[in-house]
Amino acid sequence: MSLGTEEKHAQTMANTLAEADYRGRYRHGLTSLEMILEDVDIGACRPDYKPKILKETPAIAWVDGAMNLGPVVGNFCMDIAIKKAKEVGIGWVTCKHSNDYGLSTCYALRAYNVGFIGFACSNSPAMVVPTRGKKPVLGPNPICLAAPSKREEEGVIMDMTTSTVDWAEIDQYKIKGQELPKGWAATKDGTETTDISQATYLLPLGGTEDRSGYKGGKFGPYVKETHSARDPANLCHTFFALDPAKFNPAFKLHMQDLTAALRSTDSVTPDTPVWIAGDPERMHMKAVKEAGGIRYSKKNLQTFEEIAFKYGVTPLKAKDSCYFPS
Amino acid sequence: MSLGTEEKHAQTMANTLAEADYRGRYRHGLTSLEMILEDVDIGACRPDYKPKILKETPAIAWVDGAMNLGPVVGNFCMDIAIKKAKEVGIGWVTCKHSNDYGLSTCYALRAYNVGFIGFACSNSPAMVVPTRGKKPVLGPNPICLAAPSKREEEGVIMDMTTSTVDWAEIDQYKIKGQELPKGWAATKDGTETTDISQATYLLPLGGTEDRSGYKGGKFGPYVKETHSARDPANLCHTFFALDPAKFNPAFKLHMQDLTAALRSTDSVTPDTPVWIAGDPERMHMKAVKEAGGIRYSKKNLQTFEEIAFKYGVTPLKAKDSCYFPS
Numbered sequence: 229m230s231l232g233t234e235e236k237h238a239q240t241m242a243n244t245l246a247e248a249d250y251r252g253r254y255r256h257g258l259t260s261l262e263m264i265l266e267d268v269d270i271g272a273c274r275p276d277y278k279p280k281i282l283k284e285t286p287a288i289a290w291v292d293g294a295m296n297l298g299p300v301v302g303n304f305c306m307d308i309a310i311k312k313a314k315e316v317g318i319g320w321v322t323c324k325h326s327n328d329y330g331l332s333t334c335y336a337l338r339a340y341n342v343g344f345i346g347f348a349c350s351n352s353p354a355m356v357v358p359t360r361g362k363k364p365v366l367g368p369n370p371i372c373l374a375a376p377s378k379r380e381e382e383g384v385i386m387d388m389t390t391s392t393v394d395w396a397e398i399d400q401y402k403i404k405g406q407e408l409p410k411g412w413a414a415t416k417d418g419t420e421t422t423d424i425s426q427a428t429y430l431l432p433l434g435g436t437e438d439r440s441g442y443k444g445g446k447f448g449p450y451v452k453e454t455h456s457a458r459d460p461a462n463l464c465h466t467f468f469a470l471d472p473a474k475f476n477p478a479f480k481l482h483m484q485d486l487t488a489a490l491r492s493t494d495s496v497t498p499d500t501p502v503w504i505a506g507d508p509e510r511m512h513m514k515a516v517k518e519a520g521g522i523r524y525s526k527k528n529l530q531t532f533e534e535i536a537f538k539y540g541v542t543p544l545k546a547k548d549s550c551y552f553p554s
Numbered sequence: 555m556s557l558g559t560e561e562k563h564a565q566t567m568a569n570t571l572a573e574a575d576y577r578g579r580y581r582h583g584l585t586s587l588e589m590i591l592e593d594v595d596i597g598a599c600r601p602d603y604k605p606k607i608l609k610e611t612p613a614i615a616w617v618d619g620a621m622n623l624g625p626v627v628g629n630f631c632m633d634i635a636i637k638k639a640k641e642v643g644i645g646w647v648t649c650k651h652s653n654d655y656g657l658s659t660c661y662a663l664r665a666y667n668v669g670f671i672g673f674a675c676s677n678s679p680a681m682v683v684p685t686r687g688k689k690p691v692l693g694p695n696p697i698c699l700a701a702p703s704k705r706e707e708e709g710v711i712m713d714m715t716t717s718t719v720d721w722a723e724i725d726q727y728k729i730k731g732q733e734l735p736k737g738w739a740a741t742k743d744g745t746e747t748t749d750i751s752q753a754t755y756l757l758p759l760g761g762t763e764d765r766s767g768y769k770g771g772k773f774g775p776y777v778k779e780t781h782s783a784r785d786p787a788n789l790c791h792t793f794f795a796l797d798p799a800k801f802n803p804a805f806k807l808h809m810q811d812l813t814a815a816l817r818s819t820d821s822v823t824p825d826t827p828v829w830i831a832g833d834p835e836r837m838h839m840k841a842v843k844e845a846g847g848i849r850y851s852k853k854n855l856q857t858f859e860e861i862a863f864k865y866g867v868t869p870l871k872a873k874d875s876c877y878f879p880s
Contacts, residue, residue, distance in 0.1 A: 285642040286612055288644050288800060312613075317614035317646070320644045359829045362819060365815050366816075419822055470614075470646065474609065474616075475616040490691055493691050494744075495686045495688065496688055503684070503685045
């Protein structure tokens with residue numbers, strides 16, 4: 229707000245960052261605030277501009293995000309999608325001129341929370357080499373699909389990148405000093421590597437060809453490194469909301485049966501049960517509730533304090549000594 | 555037709571099988587005819603019943619496939635989707651009570667061929683173990699997404715299973731007597747294996763957890779083995795057609811730029827250029843054209859002859875000595 233953002237938009241931004249941390253997806257959480265503020269600071273992101281609909285039919289809309297904050301554009305789009313889905317069963321909305329929208333789950337959940345199937349995806353800066361390629365021309369392009377179940381806690385919330393893994397997961401291996409699994413990363417020449425010090429680019433979902441990495445490859449190469457240039461990020465997102473009850477009224481019951489069947493499958497590793505999409509996040513949210521809050525590292529808290537000082541606002545108050553979960 | 559199928563439906567079935575072989579996807583081609591005929595023979599598939607719309611809005615429809623042939627149901631659904639997309643930008647159609655629809659690409663291409671983005675997916679018999687699971691409760695559930703480009707031959711046609719690979723690819727390794735790559739298959743106890751003689755189930759896209767296999771897991775466990783039971787297959791499919799020009803009028807031009815950028819990326823392996831989705835099929839179609847026809851093995855041709863004899867129809871005539879491409 230000290231940078232001229234409307235209160236409701238600042239709130240949207242804050243909610244999206246907090247939701248990511250709450251779900252254990254720290255890369256999209258509060259630690260990204262510094263870069264977002266910088267984008268606003270230099271005018272690459274314009275929280276004072278208004279997203280608007282360029283074209284629409286009863287089922288679709290094309291939106292100009294007007295360079296506003298990614299989460300503001302994202303909610304604007306998804307809310308249109310939900311409104312249309314209420315009327316004609318589906319609402320499909322794409323937008324241009326947006327900024328990093330953070331965690332895709334946040335938008336899919338808006339539809340999910342009214343009982344609809346929600347979908348969100350975005351392009352992102354090129355750091356994935358195409359199958360056999362030497363240089364990155366694809367983004368990791370995150371996707372989330374959320375499908376509600378009759379039993380609320382059993383819905384499927386699949387949030388993924390189209391690369392094998394996100395940088396966040398590679399960073400974890402860096403911290404642990406471990407060798408990377410095959411199929412995650414490539415050197416600066418595009419060759420697959422398990423050596424963390426050589427990992428420069430990401431490999432598409434599945435890794436190299438012999439692991440079906442060739443399945444990737446459907447998005448764009450022209451996306452700028454979001455937080456390294458003074459140019460606007462100009463990202464594009466796609467959202468849809470779909471009312472499953474307008475198809476099969478028993479959809480949610482079927483989802484419940486499906487997840488029950490998955491959970492009742494014996495595990496190969498007895499100590500670790502079969503996972504369904506959304507479980508790691510559910511486990512993290514449970515841990516946050518039990519701990520009475522989200523845990524940040526001392527280093528993170530110090531950064532938050534510096535940010536608060538820089539923009540002349542009251543710093544976050546940490547409850548007690550904190551650590552960053554591994 | 556000798557089993558009571560209307561001529562136009564028999565033609566649809568034939569086109570779908572031939573298209574699969576033409577594209578080099580033999581598992582969904584003419585070699586599957588024997589099983590399809592058996593399904594009709596025993597009444598599990600009813601080509602005399604009529605698919606019908608159960609519910610619809612200007613943007614969506616829910617269809618009862620009435621146990622007709624998969625390709626008949628598939629085309630019925632996709633044509634509704636295309637009609638709706640022409641009016642409101644998107645048509646989303648799901649159906650139940652269908653049979654094996656063969657190659658997903660065939661349906662996505664119907665939309666693609668009128669300049670739309672086409673999507674088709676289907677459930678399929680459970681043979682994929684969920685992440686960590688011992689027993690298969692998910693199908694390989696094929697998906698195709700086809701997006702047209704300004705330059706016709708440059709469109710992206712992504713056809714994939716949600717398992718790492720299809721059985722067809724494992725069969726190739728069997729023929730060659732090679733060890734399987736990691737992440738493809740599991741033993742009868744759900745443990746990952748590279749031993750072809752132990753491979754009983756498929757692993758989800760990405761393989762085991764360390765290769766992000768956990769991304770899979772969003773479909774159903776209750777699907778029967780299509781061709782082993784007298785019960786109807788009762789498969790479900792989802793299709794959509796989306797008119798990209800109703801969003802961004804420059805969509806096809808962007809697709810052209812995208813594929814050009816992918817193709818111009820230097821390859822890690824100089825003899826094999828960077829692939830975009832649809833290239834292996836394009837290469838196969840070129841080979842078929844050059845050869846003047848699709849090649850089948852002697853064993854296949856013999857089976858086709860036996861089928862013709864069984865149903866009292868004129869057998870296929872092969873042009874010359876044939877072989878099955880490896």
